[in-house]
């Protein structure tokens with residue numbers, strides 16, 4: 432249960448809310464409506480669950496939990512791409528799905544997340560999401576870890592935040608069984624959303640590690656200026672700000688911070704594949720402008736969704752040639768220093784490049 | 788209840804196929820099949836869309852999730868699309884959807900066919916062929932798991 436009853440309506444949350452800059456969203460009033468009238472307000476759907484407002488709240492109101500509970504069982508106002516990823520998760524949650532056939536020799540498992548479906552359904556975003564998996568596996572190999580690739584169902588992050596807990600529970604039950612059968616004791620993820628979900632919404636009883644915690648030992652010497660975008664799931668949700676930065680600086684990279692970074696980082700705008708509209712596009716533009724202002728040639732992040740939404744902006748007509756920096760995933764950036772991306776190895780057997 | 792359960796599946800179960808037909812060619816093709824009285828099994832439910840590229844992957848996934856045994860997307864032949872190259876986009880989309888479905892073992896339940904307005908015969912053949920294939924595959928596993 433969230434503790435919204437303790438809200439005393441100071442309005443600090445509304446003043447910090449990024450959505451408030453571009454719309455009439457008000458977290459304060461959605462709490463007011465719920466507390467006083469027991470009413471549902473439209474704002475529960477426009478919230479990005481970015482986690483900025485709970486940081487400001489003098490009463491420590493657990494706003495994210497409130498939003499998540501309010502959404503359960505209701506129909507979201509809008510889901511981007513007509514909810515194709517939700518439908519895919521829903522379909523797979525209804526099937527039996529495969530279970531690790533034999534406990535592999537490796538105690539470390541790597542979960543690639545939904546990069547394959549991002550490649551297939553966002554083919555016009557022109558980003559090779561599958562490379563995140565190949566790169567991550569390559570880097571883990573370099574560190575002598577030889578991970579086992581986990582062929583699980585979707586972690587369920589998006590459906591959970593979209594208010595579809597029944598689907599989430601089905602996915603979770605399957606994945607927990609899979610992890611148990613596979614016999615791993617460490618689960619490594621590269622996606623910030625998977626990391627949050629496995630750490631906080633599953634009770635796995637094994638170690639869940641984000642790949643950026645491991646990469647500082649690569650011993651690379653890279654001469655480059657980059658800027659880093661904190662994904663909300665890794666930063667504010669999990670409090671991990673230093674690990675990805677250390678992974679970069681320990682390998683020689685110089686980081687030029689954006690105007691808003693770490694705890695104050697701006698959201699990419701389209702969390703959980705909800706709210707892809709004019710308002711959130713304005714937020715994305717604001718973030719991209721901050722990145723451009725640093726003068727860095729590369730924007731690095733560790734969430735495949737942030738990557739998708741930022742790269743998507745680059746392909747829009749009015750933004751072409753405006754942003755002349757690359758937007759890449761942390762592992763991909765580091766792995767590229769070992770030479771060009773290797774051909775699709777068996778590691779990425781499931782992943783396929785978009786055809787166009 | 789019991790008597791029903793004992794009837795062999797082959798008799799009781801007929802595939803349930805959803806066909807998206809584009810307005811300008813395939814729907815007219817289906818129409819022609821009817822007018823010309825070409826026989827095809829009653830396993831298909833036709834949904835008219837303006838162009839094959841109107842069919843979003845989300846529609847297909849939703850149909851399969853809700854228990855459709857097969858989904859057919861039919862459009863004009865390449866080069867004939869009423870909207871110039873809608874069907875080229877549809878081809879990319881449907882093929883990508885197929886790949887995504889492959890992971891779940893559903894790829895054979897999705898078909899993309901080009902059927903022109905004059906190919907009534909071909910329409911009935913496609914439906915017959917697809918129905919046979921779905922019969923071989925059996926029911927949509929979503930339904931079995933549900934039971």
Ligand code: SF4
Pocket residue numbers: 437438439440441442443444445458459462487488489490491492494
């Ligand atoms: S900041 Fe906290 S106490 Fe103030 S209005 Fe928002 S939720 Fe209520």
Ligand code: SF4
Pocket residue numbers: 444447448449450451457458477478479480481482483484485494
């Ligand atoms: S979580 Fe973020 S988007 Fe949602 S109300 Fe709070 S500040 Fe606004």
Ligand code: SF4
Pocket residue numbers: 511512553556701704707739740741743744
């Ligand atoms: S911003 Fe994200 S959700 Fe919106 S169209 Fe682009 S990839 Fe899709």
Ligand code: FES
Pocket residue numbers: 809810811812813837838839840861862863867868869870873874
């Ligand atoms: S109008 Fe027939 S496929 Fe586009």
